[in-house]
Amino acid sequence: MSKPVVAVVGRPNVGKSTLFNALAGGMISIVKDTPGVTRDRIYADVSWLDRDFTMIDTGGIEPDSKDIILSQMREQAQIAIDTADVIIFITDVRQGLTDADSKVADMLRRSAKPVVLVVNKVDSFEKFMPDVYEFYNLGIGDPIPISAASRLGLGDMLDVVISHFPEGAGTEEEDERPRIAIVGKPNVGKSSILNKLAGENRAIVSDIAGTTRDAIDSVVKYDGREYVLIDTAGLRRKSKIKEELERYSIIRAVTAVERADVVLMVIDAVEGATEQDAKIAGIAHERGKGVIIVVNKWDAIEKTDKTMREYENQIRQILSFMPYAEIMYVSALTGQRLNKLYDRIDMVIANQTLRVATGVLNEILTEAVAMQQPPSDKGKRLKLYYMTQVAVKPPTFVIFVNDRELMHFSYTRYLENKIREAFGFRGTALRFYIRERKEKGR
Structure with missing residues (x-):
């Protein structure tokens, strides 16, 4: 929506x-x-x-x-x-x-x-x-x-x-085609990746920062399935000032991420992950979108058997708030691994729309509570009554407890990890809402 x-x-x-x-x-x-x-x-x-x-x-x-x-x-x-x-x-x-x-x-x-x-x-x-x-x-x-x-x-x-909003703004729901936004800092190769995925030179690519035109979505067919690629086209005009360029790329990212199901967060392999990447990725995280971190220009890196692991550690550290994000190493120049992106996108969408039955969730909850006591404060212990999934895109869960104040952020994260162990949910954020229920009604 x-x-x-x-x-x-x-x-x-x-x-x-x-x-x-x-x-x-x-x-x-x-x-x-x-x-x-x-x-x-x-x-x-x-x-x-x-x-x-x-x-x-x-x-x-x-x-x-x-x-x-x-x-x-x-x-x-x-x-x-x-x-x-x-x-x-x-x-x-x-x-x-x-x-x-x-x-x-x-x-x-x-x-x-x-x-x-x-x-x-x-x-x-x-x-x-x-x-x-x-x-x-x-x-x-x-x-x-x-x-x-x-x-x-x-x-x-x-x-x-x-x-002034278009009639029924947000009714793109009828359009079942996955919507993919390609975001990232200027010059990381977003347009080149878009062109390779679209299999045609639809965006204008050159090496000058700020040459891409206004956003135009492309519909691409791959393996019999249609995808909508949201072109967040970089800047229309060149800006000498770094802050302005950064602000602009964040604004463009917000508008694109808003319309997407899955966000391809493109990072320059030569530069590694940066604070600016974290800002742009943070938007996709807040919006609960599916995320694939695409490390581009991988062909330009001198590699040893440790390179990939070192890279992954650096990215996970800078983007520590999205440990669930998938990572892929590609080259828009040589086309390396780009066609594998579609499989990964399909997987992330499947996870974003996955529904888990309440009974199964509560089995996991019971087991998790048995393995790690819920926190208590001044002699009052947190009780978890039950959990249910209320939405998809992203998968959203409500947990009913006796006292919200006792539900520490860390315990919620512990439960999230347990759910991920059981169902994977790779590539998508999960949301949790904690609701209070009074004891005597039980």
Whole structure:
């Protein structure tokens, strides 16, 4: 189920982060114990009424001069146009309408993407409404007055945002074809792998960073089965600044991972796994997708009998939060092992959609509890009543206990390991929810 993506664009200090934090309710999608998951708030999960969407912050600008601000805002607007279903354009009622606002509005208007114009810092509708009307001059629809800091008008704004979502967004469920996203840092060989998998030069590949065009999905038939390859095409424009490139590749990864069942996380064998790889992989982990780590350029490595093990250790260490991820060593250049990817993708999808009967789960639970006593605190011991699987993609389990506080993270992990020992679940994350049930009802 693919969630709509909403991108936020606006000048410095108009309140993008304040809005972000207000909507994400402080529960930004950052997993606390996951090393390498982005700490800078680039994206958040937001729910409004019965619609879920992913909100993306296209970038912070803090230069001093007017022209740098404008060129960077154009850059942000372009990212938003490339990746989002709906764009929120934030302006500031106190600063009034500026030249930069008008120029960015022109770009957004030409993009034909739905744009929601938001005027922030309207702490009193009576007092500021005349100033809000000035923003009609941008010619991109009705300005919506809000105050992100006081949380005024956010509901009205969200109503308009979700009204632009495609009918039944997220109903790609009918499409049973596996959706594969190829993600990774710039220049690790994503397009070359895509071309080899697609068996044709569909993406434009050259050695310059930032030559790939906008994302176009390819449908590929292999062994009688159809697959949809989501092209996260790297950058459309070259950026000299490393931070901007990194931020951009994370934004692209978020939008692609959101739509995928299985994520091929491409790592450059020559470079090894890096912090930036961990950030991008963290997105797939949080979203509970199937993950295959594809180590590309394996032909360029001098090998001994220990090379593969040393490599695996390095990757497992940097990506320690996803020990379940499969690892494959390939070369897009020579085509080495690339056709084996399809078998591995099929396996991961089978694991992502595997359902385990409640009876079997509870046998495992009983055995696990017998082998390792549940934790206790001040004489009160954790009791585990039963466990059941409630969802697939990723496989999701609910465990009923007498006291949630007693259920340590480490015990949940112990149970996860027991389930993996029994069923494998290779290549997919597992989710656990702990629910409390009062004793006397037993």
